[in-house]
Amino acid sequence: MAKTMRPTDAELEILQVLWDEGPSTVRAVLESIQRRRPNAGYTTVLKLMQIMVEKELLVRDESARTHIYRAKAPRQTTQKRLLSDLAVRAFGGSTNQLVLQALQAKKIMEEEIAEIRQLLDELEQGGAK
Amino acid sequence: MAKTMRPTDAELEILQVLWDEGPSTVRAVLESIQRRRPNAGYTTVLKLMQIMVEKELLVRDESARTHIYRAKAPRQTTQKRLLSDLAVRAFGGSTNQLVLQALQAKKIMEEEIAEIRQLLDELEQGGAK
DNA sequence: GCTTCTCTACGAAAGTCTTCGTTGACATGT
DNA sequence: ACATGTCAACGAAGACTTTCGTAGAGAAGC
Numbered sequence: 001m002a003k004t005m006r007p008t009d010a011e012l013e014i015l016q017v018l019w020d021e022g023p024s025t026v027r028a029v030l031e032s033i034q035r036r037r038p039n040a041g042y043t044t045v046l047k048l049m050q051i052m053v054e055k056e057l058l059v060r061d062e063s064a065r066t067h068i069y070r071a072k073a074p075r076q077t078t079q080k081r082l083l084s085d086l087a088v089r090a091f092g093g094s095t096n097q098l099v100l101q102a103l104q105a106k107k108i109m110e111e112e113i114a115e116i117r118q119l120l121d122e123l124e125q126g127g128a129k
Numbered sequence: 130m131a132k133t134m135r136p137t138d139a140e141l142e143i144l145q146v147l148w149d150e151g152p153s154t155v156r157a158v159l160e161s162i163q164r165r166r167p168n169a170g171y172t173t174v175l176k177l178m179q180i181m182v183e184k185e186l187l188v189r190d191e192s193a194r195t196h197i198y199r200a201k202a203p204r205q206t207t208q209k210r211l212l213s214d215l216a217v218r219a220f221g222g223s224t225n226q227l228v229l230q231a232l233q234a235k236k237i238m239e240e241e242i243a244e245i246r247q248l249l250d251e252l253e254q255g256g257a258k
Numbered sequence: 259g260c261t262t263c264t265c266t267a268c269g270a271a272a273g274t275c276t277t278c279g280t281t282g283a284c285a286t287g288t
Numbered sequence: 289a290c291a292t293g294t295c296a297a298c299g300a301a302g303a304c305t306t307t308c309g310t311a312g313a314g315a316a317g318c
């Protein structure tokens with residue numbers, strides 16, 4: 001029903017866990033988060049995940065007493081949405097500027113450069129008309 | 130005083146105007162924003178810009194009655210901060226993954242590919258040990 | 259059966275973001 | 289000097305985010 005929104009910080013933290021570890025219970029997500037942030041509370045994570053079901057960011061299996069949650073959209077879809085969103089908000093809509101800036105922001109390992117080169121080759125072959 | 134925060138959506142909209150058009154008055158920023166969003170209100174923009182001065186996102190020249198605002202941090206610095214932030218929040222800290230995803234998300238023009246290739250060349254020369 | 263533990267659900271509190279109405283100061287033109 | 293218009297300042301409302309206390313239902317152990 002609701003249009004696809006940008007996940008908040010806390011929501012993204014939960015999505016990362018579910019993308020990494022697959023469908024999980026609240027407790028499993030909590031424990032994963034606590035590895036990095038030991039002060040995270042159970043009811044906080046539960047509440048967030050409930051809200052995320054309402055927002056249709058997550059899907060919940062209630063067939064057992066302990067519910068199982070999974071991310072509704074795959075990781076890449078969400079990542080692309082966030083990138084496109086950032087391109088508009090901070091780069092005047094230019095994804096290309098975003099990429100250039102990202103490349104300059106970080107020293108890149110040589111293997112990674114090769115990886116990107118290869119992708120460029122494929123794009124050039126596939127896209128050239 | 131406050132640590133450098135991530136600008137909000139409305140703040141970023143104002144920053145874009147100031148980056149594009151240089152130091153400006155509230156009214157000038159408002160009119161620029163109204164070109165895309167005619168319902169934007171004067172006091173809303175004013176209040177936001179006042180808050181942004183407190184947050185040290187903007188600097189204000191109060192010497193004249195009509196104050197002049199400018200972005201404190203240059204465009205690229207803020208863009209890099211946002212990219213690095215997104216890399217952590219949505220890409221498990223991998224800027225490289227972010228770049229790959231951004232490249233795949235968009236069809237890239239050939240000239241742009243050349244531009245990126247050139248950047249890669251420079252990076253390879255400068256960074257290879 | 260009773261106690262203890264785990265889980266979901268609910269609601270409220272505190273913080274932030276965005277919007278705008280109102281006010282008073284200052285400027286301009288006549 | 290007075291009317292009109294522009295500006296900064298303030299305060300408050302409404303929405304959203306994040307946190308957590310509390311309560312009740314069900315499961316497990318004694």
